[in-house]
Amino acid sequence: MKLSEIKEHLxxxxxxTFELENGGFxxxxxxxxxxxxxxxxxxxxxxxVRNEKVANFQLWDANDFDHRLKPQKLLNIIALSExxxxxxxxxxxxxxxxxxxxKYELGFKENHFVLLSKQANCLAQDKCGxxxxxxxxxxxxxxxxPGGGCC
Numbered sequence: 001m002k003l004s005e006i007k008e009h010l011x012x013x014x015x016x017t018f019e020l021e022n023g024g025f026x027x028x029x030x031x032x033x034x035x036x037x038x039x040x041x042x043x044x045x046x047x048x049v050r051n052e053k054v055a056n057f058q059l060w061d062a063n064d065f066d067h068r069l070k071p072q073k074l075l076n077i078i079a080l081s082e083x084x085x086x087x088x089x090x091x092x093x094x095x096x097x098x099x100x101x102x103k104y105e106l107g108f109k110e111n112h113f114v115l116l117s118k119q120a121n122c123l124a125q126d127k128c129g130x131x132x133x134x135x136x137x138x139x140x141x142x143x144x145x146p147g148g149g150c151c
Contacts, residue, residue, distance in 0.1 A: 001106040003055050004089045007078060009108050010071040017112035018059065018096075026096065026115070027061045028068055034058035035081045038093065046124025055081075055090040057106075060097065093118075 010016070018026040040052045081087045094104045094115055104115035122128055 001092050001108065002089050003078065003082075003087065003092060005108075006092060006106065006113075007075060009113070010075050010078075013071055013111050015112075016069045016071055016074055018094075019109065019112055019114045021115065021117055025112075026059055029062065029065050030069065031060045031062045031064070031067070032057055032069060032074060032077060033060045034095075035077050035087075037081075037085055037087055037090070044123040046127035048124060050123065053088075053090055054093040055087055056093050056095065058095040 015028075017028065018030070020026065034056060035058075036056045038054050038056045041050070042052075043049050078087075092106045094106050095101050096104060096115060102115075103118050105118055107114040107116050122130075
């Protein structure tokens, strides 16, 4: 989901609610502790230089039961981020604490947002030497492991 999409959804909902893929929900008293831009410059396992940039939202369960984030408040935080940080209409990545800080893609279902698990994938599939069928079966396993063929 892009920044422009979350803003449209926030204009339509009465509450800001995040569902986890397992059907549970982020506690309703969560805080958005960060809205920012994350830039990642790297070389993939095939030697290609890559640059990625995402809008980052960090959710935190503060055990602060007296507050609830309203849609307009989140819209105001996003607007300030756009103004001060020059945030573009980027894809959103959400960080949320479970066993460790997880990174999620963002979806929308009915009247709430959904945290969608991100999966690792080989970005240099044409150089891995692993058959395409096997890459599809092993989307959680990167090809750049010892003996993987692309490093």
